[in-house]
Each structure stands twice: as structure tokens, then as C-alpha cells.
Amino acid sequence: METPNQILKGVRILAFTTGYAGPYAGRLLANYGAEVIKIESRKGGLDTFRHYGQHKDIDEAPRFIECNLGVRSLAINLKNPTGTRLIRELAGKSDAILQNFRPRVLDKLGLGDEDLRKVNPKLVIVKLPGFGTEGPKSSYGTWGFNLTAFSGITYLWNHPEQDRPIGSQGVYPDHLGFVLGPTMMIAALLNSRRSGKGVTIDLAQIEGTAAVLGTTYLETSVNGDDPKPRGNHYALAAPHGVYRCQGDDRWCVISVRDDDEWRNFCRVVGRGDLVSDRRFTTLQLRVENRAALDAMVSEWTLARPAEEVMTRCQAAGVPASVVQTGADLLKDPQLRHRNYFSAFPDSLIGSFEIPRSGFLFKGVPEDPLKLPARFGSDNDQILGELLGYDKATIEQWRQEEVLT
């Protein structure tokens, strides 16, 4: 029986990707059976993550490995006309292009949408540029980090009492991009399969990011408000928030949303008397008096490990959880139950495990993930078997630095 990893078997995608979002989008397609051929060159066209970390070998950068699992590698110099000709030939035998280069980089190399569609009118092209391919700022250089800032998320991702913006140290938009990219890829492939025509998707990462702030924009346009940071407060629950627990930098989340949860919570913390306390008898009162509640909750949580808070509350039907760290994730029994981590016991950088995906195909076992192909290691197969060139020609191109 085929596993879900093979759902996209037979789909060939050429990937011009670098960094986090683009490559990971390719990884998520490859993990389900698509043949994703990543095209790079030592002549100024290497994925920037190949230089991340202390490793000398470009195949050993941990970040690169993480983001390119299961992806094939074609090393080809796009500054050489033979190189670009070979890409056009390859496009003729492929279903789609995935790319997150800056707009017009590929156009200037003779690999623009029109050039490729001349060879393959049905080609699907999915682009993930930071600011999109059109518009006055389309040439801007962007990273996930500052796209978060541009969208308004950084400004809002803060405690109300903080005196400066904080946002996140991370690159949230990359995560959005790497799941939206493959989603759009399959939607476009389904569309093209039906219509027989090519489709170009421009997925500006700034717009993918703004899509997760839609409610806030509506507050601005419907109410004329300029929403402010709300931190861990929520209008429909109290207690609600992040509470310090026993231990070094250990925290738990508790969220009490209705009267049932409130009664149960009072029982868990041994404060049955609070059920009839007039300050807390309705949700609205609890929200109004949340400062008093928070003090009481913190006193209880501080004396306990976060794990105990979670299990006792959840056993009583009260939403609660540990604020987990990376170390917690690796030993999380629920994630283990889902067979969430794929192990790489003998990779170039030693043994490690890696998360797979946010969903399973219920009842269908999954294949292990595969490491990325070593740089250029698929050249002979792709140029020889797929494009039909003989060994001597390929060797000559290698000498002429077409394949590097």
C-alpha cells in the first residue's frame, strides 16, 4: 500500500529557493512524494542556509538539512547560456516551478514565465517573493523578521505595559510562507490539470502574513480603531494567561472560559469558597476582577511544577498546559504518540530528530523523511536519464563549469 508520503508521486517541481520559506515549501512537497529538484550553483547561486553554522562542507549546515529534507540537487551555472538552456529543457519535462528569488532575477536569466511557458505552456509557477512581484516596493529586500514588523504583528505582539515594541525574535512569516506555498502549488496544479493551461501564483509573503491579522484590520476599517497590544489578556476568559511555576523559568497557561470551568478550577486549587465569591460569579465579573484572580492563581502555580498544573487542571476539564521548551517537545508523550519526529541516526551532522508535519492521514503509516541529496549529486541522473545527454557531453559541461 502506498503511504501518504507518495501522494504527489509523479509531480516534478524545479525549485529556485533559498533561506527558510522557499526551501521548506519544497521540503513539504517532497515529503509527500513530489520530485523536487533544487537548482543551485557554486557560481554565486548557493542557498544562503548552506553557510549557516560552523561547518565547512556546504552539505553539512544543519539549517540547510532541516529545510531541504527529501529534495534532489542539480548543480548548474545559470550565468552560463548552456546552463539556462538546460533549465528550459528541464522545464519542458516538469510540472511546476517553485521560487522565492527576488522578482525579475529569473527573468533576467532568460528563465522568466514567458520563456518557460514557450517550452511548456501548462507550467505552474509559484512565487514567494517578500513584497510580491508587482508594486512600488517589489524590489525591497525582506526577511521574515521585518515582514512581521511591516504587517503590524510586531507592534501588537507585546504586553500592554511594555514601553517599547518587542514582537518576536523569530521569522513567523517564513512559517506561513512554507505552508501556503505548497497549498497554492497543489491548488494550481489541480487547476492546470483541469484547464490544460499554466497558472502563475504570486504569493507575496507580506500578504500571507497580513492574512493572519485580518480581524485587526477590520477593527481599523469598521471601527476606526487603532488596536493596541493585548498581551495575554482575553476578553472571554479569566483567569487567562501565563503563570509562573516552580523551577527555573517554568510557566503554565491557564484559561477559564465559563462557569463550569470556573467551578472546576476552584475545586482543583482547593478554593471551593471562591465559587460563591461575589467578585467572581460571572465571566464578566471575573474578567473585571482579573488582577485579584491572577494573584491567587500565581500563588497556587508557583508552588507546583508546570506539569502538575496541566495534568490536574485538564483532568478536571480546565484548559491548561505547560509552556513547553524545545527540550519538552522532544519528550512530549502526545507528539511521540503521533510518531511526530523522524530520526536521522547517521546524517552528516550526527544523529538528530526532526518534526514532520501538523497533520496525519489517519490510519495510514508514514515513511521516514529523507536527507537532502548532496550538492550536485543528481546531475548525472537528471541530465543523462531525464534529458538524454551522454556521459561525454556531461563531462565536457563539467569541465566548462556549466555544472558547478
Next chain:
Amino acid sequence: MSITIEPVALLPGYRVLDLSSSMGSFCGKVLRDLGMEVIKIEPPGGDAGRLEPPFAKGHAHREGSLRFAYLNGGKKSVTLDIAKDDGRRIFLDLVAKSDVVLETFTPGELAANQLGYAQLLEKQSKLILVSLTGFGQDGPYAHYKAPDIVGNAMGALLYISGDPKMTPCNPPETQAYYYASLMAGYGTMLALWQREMRGIGAWIDGSVQASMALHEHVAFNYAAEKRVMKRAGSQHQHNAPANLFQCKNGWIALFVTQTHWPLLLKVWDNHAPELDDPKWINSNLRRKEADYINAEVTSFTMRFTKEELAELMQKHGIPGLPVNSPSDFMKDPHIQARNFFSQVTHPVLGTYDAPGSFFTVNSKRGGPAPAPLLGQHNHEIFAGELGLSAETLAVLTAEQVI
């Protein structure tokens, strides 16, 4: 060429029955934006999401929730109590005419209503059932309750978010639900591809926690390097200056890698001569000495407004963007030129700007649409599609099935 607003249905002809709470509403919205017909099935009193803030003009009203308006724009709404026998029968008749069922019930709840995957398959053998829950359909935490903040906490994004001197800080809106919705959306696409190729359905078992645990290399950093990522404010883990820097009128987000450092020194007149030492090209060293580097950079950024500086940076190839408020973003000329926002009219909310689809198809963008009123499509679906008579509908209404 410019981006025009017109309907762009990549996947027309597919029907989704959306039973989800606000945990999965964003998944239904994405499927709608891809061109599917999404029918929201609400209990007769209305989806609880209709009473989630923020509200238009601050008044709690079941047609006035802005979160509901955004997450359900363009969907249809029917009311149906699927826990009642008649409701279940009508639901199954709809399943027979649908491709995808999206749900966020506690694991086992659908099956307890005789609407488990096996029963749905009897009505529609190629059905794609998309189940999204906090932790998945089974396992030790499967029955744990999971409001959005629990998803952020259990996936570890919360732990690394915020000022290290303060409590971990939850991101705005319901990011765990959104992200899990997007993951479930990708699962739906894979299942749809499989269905087209092999003629079979699938049951997608989505988990909010498992979706969030993919973020920021947190699991990987620990698995591969035994490094526990901590809160670090706005400071990026591997680069400096990669932080927010104060300007005359606000803040700018700069992200300067090895490639950009020499470019920054060039545009930064009278920087400290010490910084010309080639040793600073190394990102690791700059990150190690981030306090020093950040203080120096701030003396430069304070000379400009955030808009001026972003433009100057970009002109010199350095990725800098201002820290915008949501309204700054909406007014930005680039965003406006791309027609990202366009007008929607809704009987209660009035006329307002809302985001269109987050992608363009051959330079066309699908525009936003109003959310349906409660039960707005009852007649169209129950009478038009299923052929129920006016009499039957009246009885079902009286019995609070619809």
C-alpha cells in the same frame, strides 16, 4: 501590469461542509479563497464564533463579530442541529453532495452522533474528512482542552516569545488556530490530489500542537544541538544587528547578515572606526557582541524617521522595514497599489475595507466578501438543493432542527 480584483476560482465545483469552531474557521476561509463553495453549518442558535470579540462599534451582537466576519467571509450559512435525528439525516444528504467535511469537535464526538468517518463514507465514498483538534484524534492528550493560547504553549512558540524580563507573551489574534488551519488546508490539498489521482477519500487528523511545534527551529535546535531556545525580546538568535531600532518617530526592523554588513557601513557615515575592522564581518561575532553593536546602530538610526531610514536602507540593498501599526500597514502605498484591501458591504457592519485573497492568480486577486447572516442560505440549500418542501421546512424550524 497591475493587479485587478476579480473572482479567481482555482478549485471551482468542490463543496466543503464547514462544521468548525473558530479553531478551524481559517481553514474554511482558505478553501473558500481557493474557489470552493464552503457551507458553514451552524447550530440553530448560531456558531459560538459569532459572539467572539472584537465587535463592530463594541456591541456584542451575533452579526457583529469582526473575527467572525473575517474568518467566514464568502461562506454560506445554514442552521442545522446535527445531534437531532432529522438534522443528522439532512446533514448526511448534504454529505452525499459534498467533497470535504471540516470539523473541530472533541475526538469521538462525531462518531457518538453516528456521524463518524465510516458513516460519512457510506454517503460519499470519496469524502475528505478534515478533523482539527488541539492534540489530534488519539493519544494521551487527545481529550485535553485547547484554547488558542494552549496551542501556542504546547508547541513552544510561547516560551520563546517576549522580553526575557517579562512573562512569555502570546501573539495577537489566534495564531495557533490560524496556523493549524493552514496546515489542515495543506492536508486537504494533498487529500484532494490523491482523490483526483486514485479516486479515494482520506481522513486528515490535524493537531494544533503539532502544527505549532514546527516553528522557529525550536525542536530542531534542541534535537541537533541540545540548545534550548529562550526568550530574547526582538533580538534574532544568529545575527546582529537583527533587532528593532529606535528612530525619531518610531522603530525600524533591521536584519543585517554577512552580506549586508559592508553595505551598512558604507551608508552609515561617521560610524565608529573600530567597526571597520574586518573581524566584524563575521555574523557570529556581531551576535556575540550584540549589545555593543546595537547601541552603535541606535546612534545612527535615531537620526531618521522610520520611513526615511527604511527607504535609505533598501536603496542600499539592506533589508530594513518600519514597525507599522495595523493602520500604517493599511495605508502603505505598496499595499494599496497591490489592491490587497478592497470594499465589502454587509447589512450590519456597513461598508468597510477587508483583505482580499493573500495570493494572486495570473495577476488577478479574489476580493473579500461579507460573512453570511445566520441561516442566510437555509432556503437555497434546503429547498433548492435538497428539495425540502416549505411545509417540511416549517416543521423542522418549529422543532429547532434548523
